[in-house]
Amino acid sequence: MPERMDVQVTAGAEGDLGALTDIYNHYVRETAVTFDIDPITPDERRPWLLSHPEDGPHRLLVARPADGGPIMGYATSSPFRPKAAYATSVETSIYLAPGAGGRGVGTLLYAALFEALASEDVHRAYAGVTLPNEASVRIHERFGFRQVGLYQEVGRKFGEYHDVVWLEKRLD
Known part of the structure; x- marks a missing residue:
């Protein structure tokens, strides 16, 4: 994997769907990080991708080597809850490709995500982290989230059985 400075963060696109699905399915099959039990297909994942346009409060950002190598991870801001009064709150998450952890990729993704959200009408960000997951709790705390x-x-x-810690960050 390239070093952190060789990583480019861009908006996720349709052409990324297969790689994004593969990364997510790794966590479905191998970890309790997500409570999904069965792997999903790219076609099943497409509505999720389309619900994250390039602008607005619901973003999908991907990190890849600047030389165009495979996606190293992604970060999202998604609707927190479907009711209208929750529109100024988002739920954020980061998923890294196997082997991409510990290189600053998650930090780059979250920095870019929160920079993009700074110009949006978003008041709070939330993250649910399945425990144990020290790395995820640590990065959220580094970005100002509190339990x-x-x-x-x-x-x-x-x-x-797994616990889930809920973390909150003020954005405005």
Whole structure:
């Protein structure tokens, strides 16, 4: 993998769908990071991609080597809840390709995401992190998130119950 300075962050596009789905499915199959149980196909993932345009509060950013290599990860800001009163809140997340962690890619993605959100009508960002996941909690805290809740044993995956910590960041 290239060093951090050789990484380019851009808006996600239709041509990224296969790689984005592969990254997500890694976490579905191998971890409790997501509570999805069954891998999804790119066609099933397409509505998610299309719900993140290049502008507005709901973004999808991808990181790839500047030389055009494979996607190293992505960050999103998505609707927090479907009701209209929640429109100024987003839920954020980061997923890195296997082997891309520890290189600053997540930091680049979140920095670009929050820079893009700075000009949007967004008041709060939330992140739900399945525990244990020290790296995810650490990056969220580095970006100013603080814990606002803990759902204990809220999900069961791979025969074990998992807690989810909820983190909040003020954006305006």
